[in-house]
Amino acid sequence: MTLVRWNPWTEIDALQRQFDRMFDTTTSSFPVALRDLNNAVKFPAAELTQADEALHLKLEVPGMEPNDLDIEVTENMVSIRGERKEESQTEENGKTHSEFHYGQFHRVIPLPSRIENTNVTAEYKDGILHLTLPKTTAEKNKVVKIKLDEATA
Known part of the structure; x- marks a missing residue:
């Protein structure tokens, strides 16, 4: 059995990548949604x-x-x-x-x-x-x- 040393920074890096992916997908469609909201106000x-x-x-x-x-x-x-x-x-x-x-x-x-x-x-x-x-x-x-x-x- 191999012993793997736990590094908390790898977990934080993985979490950071997940957040980046989540915000990349929401912000790419955000300007379109904002434009539609702006038209609804008019x-x-x-x-x-x-x-x-x-x-x-x-x-x-x-x-x-x-x-x-x-x-x-x-x-x-x-x-x-x-x-x-x-x-x-x-x-x-x-x-x-x-x-x-x-x-x-x-x-x-x-x-x-x-x-x-x-x-x-x-x-x-x-x-x-x-x-x-x-x-x-x-x-x-x-x-x-x-x-x-x-x-x-």
């Missing part, structure tokens, strides 16, 4: 509600001017493009802190009902864009007939 939140006469769409686009938004409406979808240009600067105790955020976004929202895209109204207030999308006459009067089987009744 994506405006939306809320679509449906009434009898119209659809109501609210989009959260704070810090933007109305002329920074490009809104296109078809009978079955709404497309919104914009570009954020936001800067903030604060001064405290003789130190200036400045931040800026720039970026473009594009969001397409499919609509559950056909609308009259020529009669859409829009209002922009306090960073919230409100769109009122009136339904077409055919959609307003749409009646769906349900047939019940006698076995299930």
